[in-house]
Amino acid sequence: MKTAGGFKVADFHCDVLSKLQASPEISFKNDGRLDVTMERLAAGNVGMQVFAIYLSEARGRPSFESVLGQLDLFREKIIGSEQLQWLRWKEEAVEVTASATARGVLSLEGVDGLEGNLFYAQLCFELGVRLFGVTWNYANWAADGVLEARNGGFTEKGRQLIEWCNKSGMLLDVSHLAPTGFWELTERSKRPFIASHSNAAAICGHPRNLSDKQIKTLITMDGRMGLTFVPWFVRDGGGAKPDDVRRHIEHVCSLGGTKHLMFGSDFDGIDAWVEGLEHPGKYAEFAELLVKYYPEDEVRGWLYDNAMRFLSEHLPPRP
Template sequence: MVRNRQRRVADFHCDVLSKLQASPDIDFRNDSRLDVTLDRLLAGGVELQVFAVYLSTRREKASFERILGQIESFRNKVAGIGGLQWLRWKEEAAEQINTPTGRGMLSLEGVDGLEGNLFYAQLCFELGVRFIGVTWNYANWAADGVLEQRNGGFTEQGRKLVDWCNGSGMLLDVSHLAPAGFWELAERSIRPFIASHSNAAAVCGHPRNLSDEQIKALIAMDGRIGLTFVPWFVRDGGLAKAGDVLRHIEHICSLGGSGQIMFGSDFDGIDCWVEGLEHPGKYAEFAELLLARYPEDAVNGWLHGNALAFLAKNLPSKEIQP
């Protein structure tokens, strides 16, 4: 059987926008200061890339103004001269399944910059953000992050945020959320959620990875887990090769989660890389590595099918907007 070497890929997390905000002269199309560029997306067959709005709250005060600045960078440099179409609605996701096109999506990594104001959350939705990751490792006004030792759940205002997301169609992302918050969200949310860039803790014990119980909960709700290429999330000790990612795939499949696997590289959020997965142009080689060991239908699901099916089912509909 002849296989098409250019596989279709969806990647659910990168941190390009914070670099564009810090260095406005960066050219998204081919700048060497970026892991993710338009040229590399094309080389790797990445037809959908999710771009996170990330504010480094450990170094500077988060503000809504800084969120707006990164959204503007996406509008002008990624969806503008960068040439990617903007995916916001379930109808567009359904179209993407049948008609591959280079597209980008917006997510928010940590709600610190919303300043506890749900009107700001609504503005983000109207400006095209479709995923909210509640925390980035530490506590904020909504919930505790995974590195907070107290392992707290949601605050009262955080619960209001969850309810607003359920009503508006904004999807939720539990990567970085403390375990107590994960389980509270699993009980409170009426919609499935994702972990955009997390791996299996049973394979690599980093606290950012998910326990088997958390993975089973995502499977039960038909959520998604985006396996990430952060070396110290892939292999204990941090010296990882592309083949080490397969151990996470196999473990999640052993739990019944083949249909929930996707990828969330975290490119441009790291300063060292998995050998063989240094940038999105490497996805083509990674696809061949997967195809050498697993059925083609399963590989296509992991690379793009599971992600697009989730979006086509769970994104808000353009037809019912006011």
């Protein structure tokens, strides 16, 4: 039997920062209240983790001050652990594959906290954020989210944001974006974008999942699709297992996405888990399952290489 030993993992979405902001006493090293900890990243051989800045409206109106608060937590508790280094530049993504040190990328899940101000977007870039998810589920100043009933596209300020991202090198993420916005972005963006944590609607009909047409478009433009472990995005009715995730893998690959598939777990953004994929330490077992069914080079691509190739090609160059 093939072995999954040594498989590195890149995970394009987790929400640990919002938990750290809500409960400052939590330790990132090994606190059981977190899905993602430094110990579990090491156990799962996670070489690159994207950390999302997510501002829950339950904690008040999203503001740039709250964005800065989570950014400071990333620097203090994540990068400050000295076991994980910041990944910001194209050159670092090229170098990281040969490194034993894990890397962290900072993203913004919904641009609400930028308050419609592109100067704040520029500050985020200068402070090390490299991914903007345009919306969460509902409307904001830039565009409509996927659960917004009117299914609108981008506002005029949102279109200015697209242009600014294309010029600056900030990457765009369409997970949570309404379908009208998705198609508008394909017309307006000069650079490929990603869906960091979305699954295939043909396998599970949740509105957060992508249609075959959307998936094929991401593939054509050399974007990336991060399959997520949110149970109700994996299997209708929930109760998902790793074999259910495999159904999404096979479907995306059947559309031509073998080299465009990656993972975006959404750990710490969920309160139920795929059985056997409850935290990043389980990635090693998941890799063992995958190599029973698929060629090792494809599994390596899905777990790590496809994601890192995208970053090495599309992150901005170091000034």
